[in-house]
Amino acid sequence: MRIGVLTSGGDCPGLNAVIRSVVHRGTDVHGDEILGIEDGFLGLIEGRARPITHEDVTGLLTLGGTVLGSARVQREKIRWAVENSRELAANLGIDALIAIGGEGTLTAAKLFSDAGLPVVAVPKTIDNDIDATDVTFGFDTAVHVATEAIDRLKTTAESHQRVMVVELMGRHTGWITLTAGMAGGAHGILIPEKPFDIEAVARMIEERFRRGKKFAIIAVAEGAQPLPGTLRFEHGQVDQFGHQTFGGIGTRLAIELENLLGKEARPVILGHTQRGGTPTALDRVLATRFGWHAVEAVHKGAYGHFTALRGTEIHLTPIADAVVQLKTVPQDRWTESEAVL
Amino acid sequence: MRIGVLTSGGDCPGLNAVIRSVVHRGTDVHGDEILGIEDGFLGLIEGRARPITHEDVTGLLTLGGTVLGSARVQREKIRWAVENSRELAANLGIDALIAIGGEGTLTAAKLFSDAGLPVVAVPKTIDNDIDATDVTFGFDTAVHVATEAIDRLKTTAESHQRVMVVELMGRHTGWITLTAGMAGGAHGILIPEKPFDIEAVARMIEERFRRGKKFAIIAVAEGAQPLPGTLRFEHGQVDQFGHQTFGGIGTRLAIELENLLGKEARPVILGHTQRGGTPTALDRVLATRFGWHAVEAVHKGAYGHFTALRGTEIHLTPIADAVVQLKTVPQDRWTESEAVL
Amino acid sequence: MRIGVLTSGGDCPGLNAVIRSVVHRGTDVHGDEILGIEDGFLGLIEGRARPITHEDVTGLLTLGGTVLGSARVQREKIRWAVENSRELAANLGIDALIAIGGEGTLTAAKLFSDAGLPVVAVPKTIDNDIDATDVTFGFDTAVHVATEAIDRLKTTAESHQRVMVVELMGRHTGWITLTAGMAGGAHGILIPEKPFDIEAVARMIEERFRRGKKFAIIAVAEGAQPLPGTLRFEHGQVDQFGHQTFGGIGTRLAIELENLLGKEARPVILGHTQRGGTPTALDRVLATRFGWHAVEAVHKGAYGHFTALRGTEIHLTPIADAVVQLKTVPQDRWTESEAVL
Amino acid sequence: MRIGVLTSGGDCPGLNAVIRSVVHRGTDVHGDEILGIEDGFLGLIEGRARPITHEDVTGLLTLGGTVLGSARVQREKIRWAVENSRELAANLGIDALIAIGGEGTLTAAKLFSDAGLPVVAVPKTIDNDIDATDVTFGFDTAVHVATEAIDRLKTTAESHQRVMVVELMGRHTGWITLTAGMAGGAHGILIPEKPFDIEAVARMIEERFRRGKKFAIIAVAEGAQPLPGTLRFEHGQVDQFGHQTFGGIGTRLAIELENLLGKEARPVILGHTQRGGTPTALDRVLATRFGWHAVEAVHKGAYGHFTALRGTEIHLTPIADAVVQLKTVPQDRWTESEAVL
CATH class of the missing domain: 3.40.50.450 (Rossmann fold)
Incomplete structure (x- = not known):
């Protein structure tokens, strides 16, 4: 044929x-x-x-x-x-x-x-x-790349009571974030299926620091959504490709958590590294x-x-x-x- | 509780x-x-x-x-x-x-x-x-390690019409060898479930070389067995731990294929690297x-x-x-x- | 002692x-x-x-x-x-x-x-x-992580004439970006030591697309600076930790290149993955x-x-x-x- | 030109x-x-x-x-x-x-x-x-591959007081073995430049076990030589390609150490994985x-x-x-x- x-x-x-x-x-x-x-x-x-x-x-x-x-x-x-x-x-x-x-x-x-x-x-x-x-x-490869990143963050975040926000792919579903978050041992997992309360996330991190832990890692899917009215950060402009002019949820979340916690929070945006390569x-x-x-x-x-x-x-x-x-x-x-x- | x-x-x-x-x-x-x-x-x-x-x-x-x-x-x-x-x-x-x-x-x-x-x-x-x-x-990790090894062999074996024999774990079953062999694109896969004919393996490799290919990779499970009477290499002694004194099936197979093909054949024995690590x-x-x-x-x-x-x-x-x-x-x-x- | x-x-x-x-x-x-x-x-x-x-x-x-x-x-x-x-x-x-x-x-x-x-x-x-x-x-590890990311981007960016901007560490010096950029084969390398002209970068990418290439990868050090007056994107606010409220140079550059080129440009921010791990x-x-x-x-x-x-x-x-x-x-x-x- | x-x-x-x-x-x-x-x-x-x-x-x-x-x-x-x-x-x-x-x-x-x-x-x-x-x-890549293997062995050898022998490339010089041995934390490093005494190696391993350690890793270059008269294992035949018919130094050493120590010793032969790949x-x-x-x-x-x-x-x-x-x-x-x- x-x-x-x-x-x-x-x-x-x-x-x-x-x-x-x-x-x-x-x-x-x-x-x-x-x-x-x-x-x-x-x-x-x-x-x-x-x-x-x-x-x-x-x-x-x-x-x-x-x-x-x-x-x-x-x-x-x-x-x-x-x-x-x-x-x-x-x-x-x-x-x-x-x-x-x-x-x-x-x-x-x-x-x-x-x-x-x-x-x-x-x-x-x-x-x-x-x-x-x-x-x-393709899914296992994406999870593999995301997990390696979380692994590396774990040994570095400890220095100065720091929060790491890792933005992962998933506009409509949280599979990559859930799976890589579990595999990497993230301390918070935010996915589109479960709108999040930013203040609850901040409280969870504070509780963690209170127990003497020196860092926290939050895995967030690009399509994760705050509960209505809970993310106070104002929306920026959207360009012709539909991208936020100040970056995506990872960047926003890091900034917001810095403000809420008074601790440094840094975003990691893995982007297309998750869908490329061997x-x-x-x-x-x-x-x-x-x-x-x-x-x-x-x-x-x-x-x-x-x-x-x-x-x-x-x-x-x-x-x-x-x-x-x-x-x-x-x-x-x-x-x-x-x-x- | x-x-x-x-x-x-x-x-x-x-x-x-x-x-x-x-x-x-x-x-x-x-x-x-x-x-x-x-x-x-x-x-x-x-x-x-x-x-x-x-x-x-x-x-x-x-x-x-x-x-x-x-x-x-x-x-x-x-x-x-x-x-x-x-x-x-x-x-x-x-x-x-x-x-x-x-x-x-x-x-x-x-x-x-x-x-x-x-x-x-x-x-x-x-x-x-x-x-x-x-x-x-544990299985996916073993397959991951074995596949990485086969990947690396693929770009090096080309130089001089060479055969690589990769011995993988699996005394009684061929799952690791089958899976890593498929993932790495091995040219021959030998597992305990399917006794092999060494001369058929040699013919397959020769056929491959005839088509202009410059190397061949054979993945063999440690428990793979030749068909009775087909592997001419004499058995060595067995030590107190049950190990062949001249190495396992990978080493034997490489030597035998060298003799049959008149081409260099080299063993790679991954051993316990397959069951260790992250x-x-x-x-x-x-x-x-x-x-x-x-x-x-x-x-x-x-x-x-x-x-x-x-x-x-x-x-x-x-x-x-x-x-x-x-x-x-x-x-x-x-x-x-x-x-x- | x-x-x-x-x-x-x-x-x-x-x-x-x-x-x-x-x-x-x-x-x-x-x-x-x-x-x-x-x-x-x-x-x-x-x-x-x-x-x-x-x-x-x-x-x-x-x-x-x-x-x-x-x-x-x-x-x-x-x-x-x-x-x-x-x-x-x-x-x-x-x-x-x-x-x-x-x-x-x-x-x-x-x-x-x-x-x-x-x-x-x-x-x-x-x-x-x-x-x-x-x-x-520590330097070789950072370069290793950054190079792996660029490697992965290379096979994915091809789909739709896309530009990838990889932001790497280096506030004052461009060593990581220069070295990982060379190792990964980035098409543009922007470092603090050499202020860049955003329009020259855009022209270089356009020239590349004209030659039939389907993607371009720009490696940029977090401390890279545009030539005065050349990056038109307005500065956002700076929070108490000194972080731009719309993200760093990688995010800015991606947005700016989208506008200049009319092609999708996506940032990858490796952040602290470069300083953590084995x-x-x-x-x-x-x-x-x-x-x-x-x-x-x-x-x-x-x-x-x-x-x-x-x-x-x-x-x-x-x-x-x-x-x-x-x-x-x-x-x-x-x-x-x-x-x- | x-x-x-x-x-x-x-x-x-x-x-x-x-x-x-x-x-x-x-x-x-x-x-x-x-x-x-x-x-x-x-x-x-x-x-x-x-x-x-x-x-x-x-x-x-x-x-x-x-x-x-x-x-x-x-x-x-x-x-x-x-x-x-x-x-x-x-x-x-x-x-x-x-x-x-x-x-x-x-x-x-x-x-x-x-x-x-x-x-x-x-x-x-x-x-x-x-x-x-x-x-x-090429050297750094070979060392990288060898070090990853030693890393993986480290977590697996612990189970049953086991010795791992990793044979690495280097017929005439010990650079790969020395460097990967240091990078991986091998407990014994045997190179061509320093003929070894097998009994001294065995004593060192015994001493290690006496201190309560549960495993030992020996990195050996393929060209490492025993001091004259110290490796009792008989030489096998050599085939037309100059390969020992019972495998190389790694296999021999593992067998010999099993006999001397009365503990299981397993060889890992990385072979050409060290010279292939990215x-x-x-x-x-x-x-x-x-x-x-x-x-x-x-x-x-x-x-x-x-x-x-x-x-x-x-x-x-x-x-x-x-x-x-x-x-x-x-x-x-x-x-x-x-x-x-």
Whole structure:
């Protein structure tokens, strides 16, 4: 068969490992021809693609980013492409499509599938917010990077009764912050699912200092929100990219805590270091397995499904199950994290 | 309640994180007193234990090894202790016991539990060979260390058509080797579950060189076995500790491949680096959750159970389910790994 | 002899390794008694100290921070202590003092030495700004952490023509930024020694995008300054700790570059992750050698000197040579870094 | 100018970083054309080379190995090439040659230079055994890898009074073992420069156990030698590649110590993991600076010289100074290492 593969959405450690695995399984075992579609759905629309051979994927297992590129596509263009999906597939000469991406990509994949394009999806997000799979690749790498940072902060903050605020990724869900916070032993964990009371955070830190501790580390997700009316710091301007002109929640929180506590508080903003670089071993294996099962799904004709990890096994699951709702941190996982506070 | 905690068997990254979590959850939330029993079941027998407070577990999250120590105990001594378990518990004044260990420990824990001692077990093994749990802490750290080594070998082996043989842990099961081999992209994976034909391995490497590749990496579990009669190298002597006097399978395989291929083959023996050092973020979180749920199990009276990960949740599972058989690599996981060969 | 040892100033990976080395060399070889003075010169003034034995320094080689603590002391108090240095030394019963610290500590050490207290100094700063020594411990660790971050950014920034701004430590000197910028292959390096023209930076990035590159990474020292009048962004308020209420230069630069380029620019603020955690191998060896030579210096009576690395050897050097001026990045090192722009 | 560049000898982290730096400096600043000669002097002899542009070296800063390849060349062939060096240079059309390699390469470079070929050399060896330069790139990376392994062993060896023997690279010199041994806090350091008495090593370990310590780590260079007559273990056979058929010194030492001590001793053989993978930040900067200065040397006409680090500066030094003798560990560095024993 001739199988197209594309990556869509923000990048994520492990994307290249999926591509490599699709090529290995498809070409070596099934004799498929794999066509790499450039820049996500844009390449599908514009007919930009190149064959990828076993040789081409050498070294991709450990490489961050995506060699196929990725691009944002307007909704209307996607709608047009869905209507013309058979022609687009015919133009490229592909029998099936493997689409690797996040929630938006899965939603689009479902539209294409419903319109008759044979699509299998592979879920991807460092945020771990896709439902119906235990976890996605990229998440463990993000947690690994965040945990290393918290580890390093722990030995330095002690000097002068100092508070460290580590801002981590997660606009809508707190998985990275919860997990890295637990792994690093942060003293406060603030996530979008649980609006926080800045004064309660300050009291907790003061209580900690009263017990003789010399520092406190607060892990905060970029999307964490103060309870209405509790963060007194005035909002700055927002620029054309939607960024606060005085920095994000990490910076704001550090300044606010300095004022409340009368102690130095310093922000650490890890930003995109969390979504770049070599994937962890776990993420490489998960990505490789997803690629393997995506090819098998194509050969089984399991279109409209995506590869989901449940327990130790990969299940082919209807894409619809993944896109109903965002997977947020449930109450019982939140309760468990209190062990570290 | 007064809860005893002990660690038993070989050490494993994450043991200290369990202890810390038990203390945090027990003392901070339930008002328990936690008694650290020294040197595993030996300390139980000899009545050696000390209280552990919240303060005592500072820094344990990231520390390898076990601060409680561990020791081997003869079977007969265990049998005696089982018969006298109530007295031993009374001597220490404990209401319940949390036993952290591998298969042997779980088996002992079941005996104690059957004899009336209130025991909850926490599974531990870097080998991932305990049944009824998706994974155990320590395994991800071992895989991480092994994968980093394979990564480093990949850029150096190219110079002179060289073969690298990486010997990894796993006497009875191939989980570490399979997983690190997939994560590192090893070209051959040899595990105890699948006896290997040395000449087939050599042919595969020769085929690889014929395709213009300049090196090959073979990941071999220490317990991997050649098919009867296929490894021509003569066995050396065995010393009092059961070690081959000429080194293990890694060294033997490298020598044999040199002879078969006429190319340089060098062994790398990672040995105990795989079971030491700071746990990965994933292992710390799993260990912390296991400790948390073990304390909850005690307070629920779920004795005779152990903490098992299934999917994303911790289930309290009868210890009996864990000790029926070793969890070996199943055929379908083995088939998936062929993607990297 | 009875030798006091203290650590002073901000913490730095390797401090504990010096303490360990002083104890090993002093007690094991010379039969000295080592007295650990708490909280830097404050402990000297207040007579707070405890003996440290070989046993006490187990594990210190790899531990960040300082087990002796550190505290800021007002200049007047130091002056008073200098005048009363003999009494203070007599109170503690020490024959000599080893003072480990940065420029301020070395200056104080010189005052004490001139006043007759037998002092040997060990230089410490992650900033590498102490003159008369090739390098100080802590610097390589800071560069290592910063370089890892830049490495990770390189594979993620490619997706959408994005600019990454990495703010690194260095208020007065650009050593960390220059070195990590070269090691990570940053496309722009901004340091305090070379005031920058924001529009020239923007043009350089535009030129890079014109050549088809998809991202740019700018490494900026926290103390880097725009040429007067070139950074149009208005200054925000400054809080009681001297921190900009909208974040530091990294945040400002990202916002300004977004405006100039019309492309997304995101800041990464590594902050104190650069001065915490386990020291690199190089820093551990340097710290160990410094401690070794400090003890030898005491036994040679080389008071008023500090341990300086020149080439591969440690030279005992008059403290005066270290404190005349800050060691800044010279023109020829700056020129070399252009290779990476 | 048209400058040829070649890499010769065993590979070493940082080789690619030198190539990248030569191309950046040569093409961007001087307008040179850089010709990459394949497989070391073999490519020079056989006229195999390709132009390398700025674009071609993207990503080389962090990549281990060498993109130019390397090959062993017989002495006679080198002699022939030296005699015909002008013709060989004319064939490739190069005005000058930058040769990157170890002692053998430097010796060859000197022969070519004496014969009239304009050559500048860049020293390379993970062993740090080249004289007249403080250090070479690759060494810090090797030490980093070895130190990480020792760190991990430290927390695992404690369980059962166990001895760990870590075999490190260094056939003729003990720099890696001495430095990583100090950095990791090994309890015994055995190097080629100091033949060891196995019974003295055993006594030292016994003494350590008597003091209540639960483990010991011995770092041994692959070229370390027992004092004549002191290692009782019989030599095995040597295969066609010169490898002991029962493994190297690490395996032998572990077995011998088991017999002498009656305690378990396990070998760890890091092998080629020490010379592969991403270079440390320090090695990348050193490699980059060497490449920069090599290009400058060509433009200054400083032929017959090599780039040497002395203190913080790169000096162009006659190649003759590098090849007179191997740089071994001097007595005073050995004495310093006793701090950790």
